[in-house]
Amino acid sequence: MITFFREKLQEKGLKVTPQRVAIYDAIVKLNNHPTAENVIEYIKANHPNISVGTVYKVLDSLVENNLLKKVKTEKDIMRYDAVLSNHHHLYCAETDRIEDYEDEKLNAIINDYFNANLIKNFRVQDIKLQITGKFTNTIK
Amino acid sequence: MITFFREKLQEKGLKVTPQRVAIYDAIVKLNNHPTAENVIEYIKANHPNISVGTVYKVLDSLVENNLLKKVKTEKDIMRYDAVLSNHHHLYCAETDRIEDYEDEKLNAIINDYFNANLIKNFRVQDIKLQITGKFTNTIK
DNA sequence: CCCTAAATAAGAATCATTATCTTTGAAGAA
DNA sequence: TTCTTCAAAGATAATGATTCTTATTTAGGG
The missing domain is CATH 1.10.10.10 (Winged helix-like DNA-binding domain superfamily/Winged helix DNA-binding domain)
Known part of the structure; x- marks a missing residue:
């Protein structure tokens, strides 16, 4: 490392x-x-x-x-x-806790979608999901 | 308004x-x-x-x-x-320009995905896409 | 081992934001 | 409409994260 x-x-x-x-x-x-x-x-x-x-x-x-x-x-x-691989974040607004969320299947779906549906006047470089909610376990 | x-x-x-x-x-x-x-x-x-x-x-x-x-x-x-409807953001890191991006079809796909694939130890409340890239037009 | 540009330390400065404390004014009651 | 009161606004000091400045140190190539 x-x-x-x-x-x-x-x-x-x-x-x-x-x-x-x-x-x-x-x-x-x-x-x-x-x-x-x-x-x-x-x-x-x-x-x-x-x-x-x-x-x-x-x-x-x-x-x-x-x-x-x-x-x-x-x-x-x-x-x-420090995690550089393409991943998303789970975020709890109450506790400010953030965890990584990796999901290749999801990435594929999103990439496919944006390849099929180009955005007018915008060239996409990267897509990140900010998934807000609540953790149901305690801090690891 | x-x-x-x-x-x-x-x-x-x-x-x-x-x-x-x-x-x-x-x-x-x-x-x-x-x-x-x-x-x-x-x-x-x-x-x-x-x-x-x-x-x-x-x-x-x-x-x-x-x-x-x-x-x-x-x-x-x-x-x-001030836009409260569920929407995402197009963001250009170079110019700091941000535009709203509304896409019901995309929202449906993502919601379906997360309903079918629950995240362990996390209850999702909201999902926002941060779409980073470059605008190919000038400031409106 | 030396040299030099790059990096660090120390601490002042800045900038966005927050807190404090006094004054003002919105809006319900008379 | 006027009165009253508490929320809201104004002025400004304080804070806290980040940036800047300048002198000193050090990594690493020669």
Whole structure:
């Protein structure tokens, strides 16, 4: 996982720094679409003097280089996702809990639909479902 | 349109104030999913001394009372939508332009799919498609 | 091992949004 | 119509996430 990340960084011409590795690692480990704040808190244990600005800058550059994805929510706090495969999100507005939802069959149906029904004046690049509702289990 | 809004306010036990009418009117007239800032600027012409806090407070309470909807974007600025019918959004990341996309046939397909394929541990309340891509026409 | 551009740290600055507290005014009651 | 009252608006301070600035450090190629 970390090796993959190191390789990706080099591929993009980005230096492999302990901060970048720690931040990426935090997103993967936290795995519940953490905020920048969550990442900072998590990292503080092993990197007590990492700078807040660095975290934001690293998150930004990783998103720009397609190593992370931003997650949209109702709130004005940005959240991040290390899962890059094409997936959707289950979102509970009450608890702000977000889970990944992968469904190849659904993707196929949607792709077929949009291939058969082009949108006037718009070229589709990506389609994401925001599935809002309630989780019926407790936090895993 | 404004009459509809007045009635809705009364229905919810909210007072009909010039500010609320002006803010709602601005969202409808601007009609391109404006930010709070956009609304303030637009309103300033007729209400030079409306307070910024009031605009945010009104937007919040209108969202809470289902007279407006929040629109999620990649950016950390909240945007608002007066169109309440079940619709999706076409979004261009480059220009931040957002257009409504209504498609009953698509909604039916998606609803059928999720009725036939329940998600474990999750009760779906609403599904929105975030369709990202590029507009091939100019701003209307 | 050195060099240099890239990256980080520290902390100030910004910007959207929220909170506080006083004043105003919408709308039901008299 | 006027009075009363509580919700709403105004002014502005505060907050909190994010961005910017500048000096310092460091990854990694030569």
